[in-house]
Amino acid sequence: xxxxxxxxxxxxxxxxxxxxxxxxxxxxxxxxxxxxxxxxxxxxxxxxxxxxxxxxxxxxxxxxxxxxxxxxxxx
Amino acid sequence: xxxxxxxxxxxxxxxxxxxxxxxxxxxxxxxxxxxxxxxxxxxxxxxxxxxxxxxxxxxxxxxxxxxxxxxxxxxxxxxxxxxxxxxxxxxxxxxxxxxxxxxxxxxxxxxxxxxxxxxxxxxxxxxxxxxxxxxxxxxxxxxxxxxxxxxxxxxxxxxxxxxxxxxxxxxxxxxxxxxxxxxxxxxxxxxxxxxxxxxxxxxxxxxxxxxxxxxxxxxxxxxxxxxxxxxxxxxxxxxxxxxxxxxxxxxxxxxxxxxxxxxxxxxxxxxxxxxxxxxxxxxxxxxxxxxxxxxxxxxxxxxxxxxxxxxxxxxxxxxxxxxxxxxxxxxxxxxxxxxxxxxxxxxxxxxxxxxxxxxxxxxxxxxxxxxxxxxxxxxxxxxxxxxxxxxxxxxxxxxxxxxxxxxxxxxxxxxxxxxxxxxxxxxxxxxxxxxxxxxxxxxxxxxxxxxxxxxxxxxxxxxxxxxxxxxxxxxxxxxxxxxxxxxxxxxxxxxxxxxxxxxxxxxxxxxxxxxxxxxxxxxxxxxxxxxxxxxxxxxxxxxxxxxxxxxxxxxxxxxxxxxxxxxxxxxxxxxxxxxxxxxxxxxxxxxxxxxxxxxxxxxxxxxxxxxxxxxxxxxxxxxxxxxxxxxxxxxxxxxxxxxxxxxxxxxxxxxxxxxxxxxxxxxxxxxxxxxxxxxxxxxxxxxxxxxxxxxxxxxxxxxxxxx
Numbered sequence: 001x002x003x004x005x006x007x008x009x010x011x012x013x014x015x016x017x018x019x020x021x022x023x024x025x026x027x028x029x030x031x032x033x034x035x036x037x038x039x040x041x042x043x044x045x046x047x048x049x050x051x052x053x054x055x056x057x058x059x060x061x062x063x064x065x066x067x068x069x070x071x072x073x074x075x
Numbered sequence: 076x077x078x079x080x081x082x083x084x085x086x087x088x089x090x091x092x093x094x095x096x097x098x099x100x101x102x103x104x105x106x107x108x109x110x111x112x113x114x115x116x117x118x119x120x121x122x123x124x125x126x127x128x129x130x131x132x133x134x135x136x137x138x139x140x141x142x143x144x145x146x147x148x149x150x151x152x153x154x155x156x157x158x159x160x161x162x163x164x165x166x167x168x169x170x171x172x173x174x175x176x177x178x179x180x181x182x183x184x185x186x187x188x189x190x191x192x193x194x195x196x197x198x199x200x201x202x203x204x205x206x207x208x209x210x211x212x213x214x215x216x217x218x219x220x221x222x223x224x225x226x227x228x229x230x231x232x233x234x235x236x237x238x239x240x241x242x243x244x245x246x247x248x249x250x251x252x253x254x255x256x257x258x259x260x261x262x263x264x265x266x267x268x269x270x271x272x273x274x275x276x277x278x279x280x281x282x283x284x285x286x287x288x289x290x291x292x293x294x295x296x297x298x299x300x301x302x303x304x305x306x307x308x309x310x311x312x313x314x315x316x317x318x319x320x321x322x323x324x325x326x327x328x329x330x331x332x333x334x335x336x337x338x339x340x341x342x343x344x345x346x347x348x349x350x351x352x353x354x355x356x357x358x359x360x361x362x363x364x365x366x367x368x369x370x371x372x373x374x375x376x377x378x379x380x381x382x383x384x385x386x387x388x389x390x391x392x393x394x395x396x397x398x399x400x401x402x403x404x405x406x407x408x409x410x411x412x413x414x415x416x417x418x419x420x421x422x423x424x425x426x427x428x429x430x431x432x433x434x435x436x437x438x439x440x441x442x443x444x445x446x447x448x449x450x451x452x453x454x455x456x457x458x459x460x461x462x463x464x465x466x467x468x469x470x471x472x473x474x475x476x477x478x479x480x481x482x483x484x485x486x487x488x489x490x491x492x493x494x495x496x497x498x499x500x501x502x503x504x505x506x507x508x509x510x511x512x513x514x515x516x517x518x519x520x521x522x523x524x525x526x527x528x529x530x531x532x533x534x535x536x537x538x539x540x541x542x543x544x545x546x547x548x549x550x551x552x553x554x555x556x557x558x559x560x561x562x563x564x565x566x567x568x569x570x571x572x573x574x575x576x577x578x579x580x581x582x583x584x585x586x587x588x589x590x591x592x593x594x595x596x597x598x599x600x601x602x603x604x605x606x607x608x609x610x611x612x613x614x615x616x617x618x619x620x621x622x623x624x625x626x627x628x629x630x631x632x633x634x635x636x637x638x639x640x641x642x643x644x645x646x647x648x649x650x651x652x653x654x655x656x657x658x659x660x661x662x663x664x665x666x667x668x669x670x671x672x673x674x675x676x677x678x679x680x681x682x683x684x685x686x687x688x689x690x691x692x693x694x695x696x697x698x699x700x701x702x703x704x705x706x707x708x709x710x711x712x713x714x715x716x717x718x719x720x721x722x723x724x725x726x727x728x729x730x731x732x733x734x735x736x737x738x739x740x741x742x743x744x745x746x747x748x749x750x751x752x753x754x755x756x757x758x759x760x761x762x763x764x765x766x767x768x769x770x771x772x773x774x775x776x777x778x779x780x781x782x
Contacts, residue, residue: 045380046476058589
């Protein structure tokens with residue numbers, strides 16, 4: 001599923017990020033790699049952007065980026 | 076038992092040259108606090124030539140009193156730069172900047188609570204082959220979160236001195252100074268494997284960088300690695316470009332990898348994180364799982380769909396209330412002091428042109444600008460407070476959706492909001508916006524937010540507009556709100572337009588860290604406020620002084636006969652003649668040459684319009700009381716006897732002031748922040764043009780409707 005579809009409070013493991021695009025190189029550099037565990041902390045009051053937690057810190061990104069990130073939900 | 080390597084064998088450096096340290100780290104890891112703790116007030120703040128990135132250099136003293144130079148580089152997540160700030164950090168570390176020598180040694184600061192992501196930058200820095208000291212900050216916060224960070228293990232894994240630190244209360248700073256004053260520092264023995272598919276490219280780029288670009292071998296390797304993730308996409312003035320040969324090699328490899336489907340950038344990032352992962356695994360143990368942190372609990376309210384907006388509104392109300400109430404007394408004080416100074420000079424100097432130049436030109440002109448300094452400082456203080464507590468990122472998070480409608484991101488929100496008080500701190504606060512085009516768009520539209528200097532103009536015009544001595548409160552508030560709304564819609568409209576035409580770019584990203592809430596370091600916030608205020612005075616000072624003198628000259632020359640009144644003097648001055656020259660252009664707006672004089676002189680600052688009208692119509696307004704001036708305005712006539720200040724003309728003038736760029740300080744700041752005259756001139760053009768067109772529509776439309 002897509003990272004943007006993750007429910008609030010749910011956790012997932014990143015499966016795949018797009019190869020190109022500055023946004024995704026930067027997301028990788030910020031530690032979002034295939035195999036990284038993330039959880040969706042909250043969605044901004046107006047529905048975008050989203051806040052995720054990974055590697056012990058919180059990161060916001062827009063849904064337009066999050067929908068290109070594929071994840072495997074962890075139950 | 077042997078002492079840790081950074082304590083044993085301490086020999087103060089004996090070389091006569093002061094060692095230069097660069098301080099690098101991620102944003103929000105306590106870097107500025109450490110810099111302040113190391114250098115105290117011994118710092119110099121300036122700019123990197125050609126870029127609007129702050130350059131901070133300070134002097135620390137070793138335990139033996141030896142001076143050590145420390146350059147505080149802008150916060151960066153990676154050397155693969157995505158913003159001008161990060162580009163400067165990259166360029167200084169790689170020795171690409173002619174204005175800043177490559178630092179001898181590097182001080183890396185990391186946040187203990189977030190070691191993995193922080194170590195990414197450290198990992199890139201270690202490639203540079205310079206001695207590195209690692210400072211692990213916020214050890215106390217990490218301990219509270221149940222994280223055990225083993226300093227000795229980190230030292231063992233990396234082979235460099237590692238210092239545990241709590242910069243907020245100064246713990247660890249002495250150890251750090253001891254390590255910094257060591258004559259010899261070990262180079263890192265940390266080794267990692269460049270992924271095999273890209274290793275040949277790294278080797279080839281490295282060879283070309285040392286042969287064609289004259290880079291030393293280790294720097295060449297570091298730069299080669301960087302080029303594969305960076306692609307040199309963010310360039311700033313003052314850094315040397317790549318040689319043609321190196322650029323060609325890079326392009327060839329990229330084409331080849333694209334054809335093969337090799338994911339070069341991410342395989343590099345992956346292997347760095349693999350190496351970091353094993354370091355972190357050896358050094359960090361999580362003792363039990365901590366529950367929701369305080370930040371989590373605060374954010375439940377701060378970003379809540381109801382409470383979040385309420386809190387944001389409350390914060391902003393507090394901000395504006397404090398600007399208007401707290402600034403009042405210092406503003407009066409400055410006003411009185413400037414007047415007293417002018418009087419003292421008048422008494423001390425013989426009457427004449429030189430005296431008038433000093434008192435009416437220089438002192439009055441500069442006084443008109445520094446009167447806004449209290450407001451500007453309070454704004455800087457608030458912006459600093461919002462940044463250091465972590466709330467700034469939440470405001471951006473909440474507002475991003477709205478700002479994205481016009482193609483900006485949430486980070487433009489605080490700069491634009493600050494511009495309601497004064498565009499200068501707003502424009503200077505745009506430095507937190509990474510994307511250069513977004514930053515420029517924000518700067519271009521910031522003066523549209525109705526600032527406090529427009530208030531005297533609005534109030535005078537409302538008084539002249541409404542019949543009767545007293546303006547009903549509701550009418551006053553209603554008209555004011557209309558003006559604020561017009562400016563705000565204008566700002567968003569133009570932002571939308573510019574993002575689609577002139578400054579078209581990729582949709583801005585909103586990849587932003589939401590740092591944990593922290594208690595603000597008051598010392599750091601105050602220091603930041605003073606630095607910013609000083610920077611404004613120093614940078615804008617000369618332009619403001621120059622234009623003030625020119626405007627004074629225009630109003631004072633040519634001299635009228637000695638018995639002329641100030642009104643007659645102004646009428647026949649260059650400014651008065653310019654008013655006449657301007658009249659054909661502003662007559663379609665309902666303005667005559669006398670209003671034209673006000674438009675010219677108020678280019679210094681909008682509120683000057685009020686005092687100019689006082690001189691033009693020979694009715695000095697006494698401080699707050701606009702009654703005599705209001706009556707003089709209402710008595711003013713066109714040569715054919717029609718009243719000049721009809722309600723429609725007053726309203727049109729207000730519209731004009733909503734849009735026109737009537738502020739020399741803003742022009743000076745935009746010139747400094749964009750590093751060219753092109754943008755401030757464009758800004759004057761488009762804003763004043765819009766002001767004219769809208770005033771024309773309102774006036775002619777109003778006339779057609781019978782007003």
